[in-house]
Amino acid sequence: xxxxxxxxxxxxxxxxxxxxxxxxxxxxxxxxxxxxxxxxxxxxxxxxxxxxxxxxxxxxxxxxxxxxxxxxxxxxxxxxxxxxxxxxxxxxxxxxxxxxxxxxxxxxxxxxxxxxxxxxxxxxxxxxxxxxxxxxxxxxxxxxxxxxxxxxxxxxxxxxxxxxxxxxxxxxxxxxxxxxxxxxxxxxxxxxxxxxxxxxxxxxxxxxxxxxxxxxxxxxxxxxxxxxxxxxxxxxxxxxxxxxxxxxxxxxxxxxxxxxxxxxxxxxxxxxxxxxxxxxxxxxxxxxxxxxxxxxxxxx
Ligand SMILES: [Fe+2]
Numbered sequence: 001x002x003x004x005x006x007x008x009x010x011x012x013x014x015x016x017x018x019x020x021x022x023x024x025x026x027x028x029x030x031x032x033x034x035x036x037x038x039x040x041x042x043x044x045x046x047x048x049x050x051x052x053x054x055x056x057x058x059x060x061x062x063x064x065x066x067x068x069x070x071x072x073x074x075x076x077x078x079x080x081x082x083x084x085x086x087x088x089x090x091x092x093x094x095x096x097x098x099x100x101x102x103x104x105x106x107x108x109x110x111x112x113x114x115x116x117x118x119x120x121x122x123x124x125x126x127x128x129x130x131x132x133x134x135x136x137x138x139x140x141x142x143x144x145x146x147x148x149x150x151x152x153x154x155x156x157x158x159x160x161x162x163x164x165x166x167x168x169x170x171x172x173x174x175x176x177x178x179x180x181x182x183x184x185x186x187x188x189x190x191x192x193x194x195x196x197x198x199x200x201x202x203x204x205x206x207x208x209x210x211x212x213x214x215x216x217x218x219x220x221x222x223x224x225x226x227x228x229x230x231x232x233x234x235x236x237x238x239x240x241x242x243x244x245x246x247x248x249x250x251x252x253x254x255x256x257x258x259x260x261x262x263x264x265x266x267x268x269x270x271x272x273x274x275x276x277x278x279x280x281x282x283x284x285x286x287x288x289x290x291x292x293x294x295x296x297x298x299x300x
Contacts, residue, residue: 002170003078003196005147006203007068007119008050008100009218011265012057018262019043019054026234026259027220027267028136028227032128037099042128045141045220049101049128051148060263062215064107064115065151065204066100067169068122070197075120078169079106082118085168092117101125111164112155112206114214136234142221142273146200152191152216155206162192162206171195173283174202174276175251182298193251199275201252217243217258217266221273225255231269235259247293248272251286258296 013019020041023029029043032050042050055063069075083089092105103121110116132140143149155161165171171194179189189209193202207216222228228246235242235257243258243266256270 002074002172003067003118003203004070004074005068005145005196005198005200006065006149006151007048007122007147008053008066009148009151009215010053010055010063010066010117011215011262012059012061012063013041013054013262014057014060015262016056017041018060019052022261023052024135026231026238026240026261027269028134028138028231028234029220030132030134032130034125034127040099044128044132045148046132046143047124048122048143048148049124051143053100054262059213060265061213062114062151062153062265064117065153066102066105066117066119067196068147069118069120072103072120075104075118078118081168081170082106082108085164087168092119098125101128110153110155110161112153112157112161114153114155136230138222138227138231140223142223142271146198146275147196147203149219149221150200150203150205151218152205152207154209154211154214154216156208156210158190158192158206158208162194165194165204165206170197171204172278174281175283176285177251177289178285178287179289195276195278199277201274201276213263213265215265217268219254219256219268219270221254222269222271224271228255228257228269228271232257241297243296243298245293245295247295248291249294250288250291251284256294258294
């Protein structure tokens with residue numbers, strides 16, 4: 001029993017509508033207006049009611065990551081494990097569950113303080129159930145049972161946080177990437193990639209440093225290099241800064257670039273990510289991030 005996939009992400013935005021325009025004009029996601037939540041933006045990329053929710057906030061940051069469970073019984077069993085690990089678990093209210101279009105959810109923090117929401121039963125209220133149609137002509141995003149994509153979370157005390165995801169939430173190890181320090185005197189960079197109960201190479205990864213926006217990046221996957229290139233054109237047209245140039249990762253084979261979205265939240269946009277049979281897989285330890293490309297330009 002484990003988490004099925006990364007189901008949704010909730011971010012806060014300082015400037016009203018910034019995720020709506022970034023999503024529709026640049027990423028090619030579909031805006032789903034909901035009359036009860038006019039101050040929020042809901043972005044849809046597939047049959048799910050939404051995959052990204054932006055609500056008003058004093059800063060731009062990740063509020064929470066929504067982890068899907070496959071059934072009510074998996075959901076209950078995982079909650080018991082989280083509680084048994086000594087973690088404080090808060091039940092979401094009926095109103096909050098309605099806003100997230102889920103049957104039920106709980107909220108808790110991982111050991112690094114990243115807020116997670118565990119849920120089951122994605123509902124599809126009428127105002128969210130029109131078929132996905134991209135305003136930018138994206139044919140489809142690679143989602144389904146594999147969820148929205150992946151998220152990389154800050155975890156300075158990375159070993160302790162990894163243990164929580166593996167031992168308590170039931171994630172599996174995919175890759176442990178160790179890279180030389182980004183600057184003299186800085187510690188080695190380390191990213192731990194973990195899979196949920198679906199073929200995507202990783203649904204959650206941990207980075208051994210802090211992040212001012214509570215998220216290192218999120219990843220959305222499309223189905224062709226042309227759709228990656230077309231999005232890169234839209235990024236340039238919008239005059240948005242890149243976190244990284246185009247490149248191909250070694251561990252999940254993703255060909256992608258990274259753009260800074262609202263408030264400096266980075267989005268990786270790629271295609272060709274590996275899908276694996278975990279029964280045939282041994283976790284890897286690697287020291288090389290990319291086959292080519294991915295020149296990072298760290299802000300500040
Ligand atoms: Fe990524």
